[in-house]
Amino acid sequence: GALVYQYPRRTICKSGTSMRMECQAVGFQATSVAWYRQSPQKTFELIALSTVNSAIKYEQNFTQEKFPISHPNLSFSSMTVLNAYLEDRGLYLCGARTGNTEVFFGKGTRLTVV
Amino acid sequence: GQQVQQSPASLVLQEGENAELQCNFSSTATRLQWFYQRPGGSLVSLLSNPSGTKHTGRLTSTTVTKERRGSLHISSSQITDSGTYLCAMEQGTGSKLSFGKGAKLTVSP
Numbered sequence: 001g002a003l004v005y006q007y008p009r010r011t012i013c014k015s016g017t018s019m020r021m022e023c024q025a026v027g028f029q030a031t032s033v034a035w036y037r038q039s040p041q042k043t044f045e046l047i048a049l050s051t052v053n054s055a056i057k058y059e060q061n062f063t064q065e066k067f068p069i070s071h072p073n074l075s076f077s078s079m080t081v082l083n084a085y086l087e088d089r090g091l092y093l094c095g096a097r098t099g100n101t102e103v104f105f106g107k108g109t110r111l112t113v114v
Numbered sequence: 115g116q117q118v119q120q121s122p123a124s125l126v127l128q129e130g131e132n133a134e135l136q137c138n139f140s141s142t143a144t145r146l147q148w149f150y151q152r153p154g155g156s157l158v159s160l161l162s163n164p165s166g167t168k169h170t171g172r173l174t175s176t177t178v179t180k181e182r183r184g185s186l187h188i189s190s191s192q193i194t195d196s197g198t199y200l201c202a203m204e205q206g207t208g209s210k211l212s213f214g215k216g217a218k219l220t221v222s223p
Binding site: 034036038042043044046049091093095102103104105106107108110 | 147149155156159162213215
């Protein structure tokens, strides 16, 4: 079946440092990968959508300079949170799919900033 | 404004009762997907359908795209059904989903 693995599951970083998280698609080709964040007491916000052979599209309030994303092949994507501060804490989810099929999510990376 | 609105925000039922969760969206959607969020935060995909009705086990998802609404029906609720249910709307192709704020379901004995 189709699975998405995310790692690390939990991480703590010091304020002002950076943290990289990874997303691995197994059993299908991740032609599209989207990264979401759920901040405390909020719903999921889309950070950016990466589609193979297209430029990565960032949503309002999120920039490449802050959240650089890599999507080098059809099974892997990574995102870095640069210069993390308290407002960046939350659960980061990777959602991947092939073409127009159902989106499969990983279990997320929970980021704590101290 | 909020593109996806869920109602009710919370629901308390007794075991065995049915639950009906609603989802309304403010713009054209190509698909509606329902998720269950585990206490640790991870999402479990329940049902995904562009339109019409889809069943799996005790769950029924109905999407009426033209009316910009959908629903998730849980029949004969169990205590283990307790948790947060999220509705997500998809616009166009790709993985972009817009999530509602969720509905917290509590099923008591």
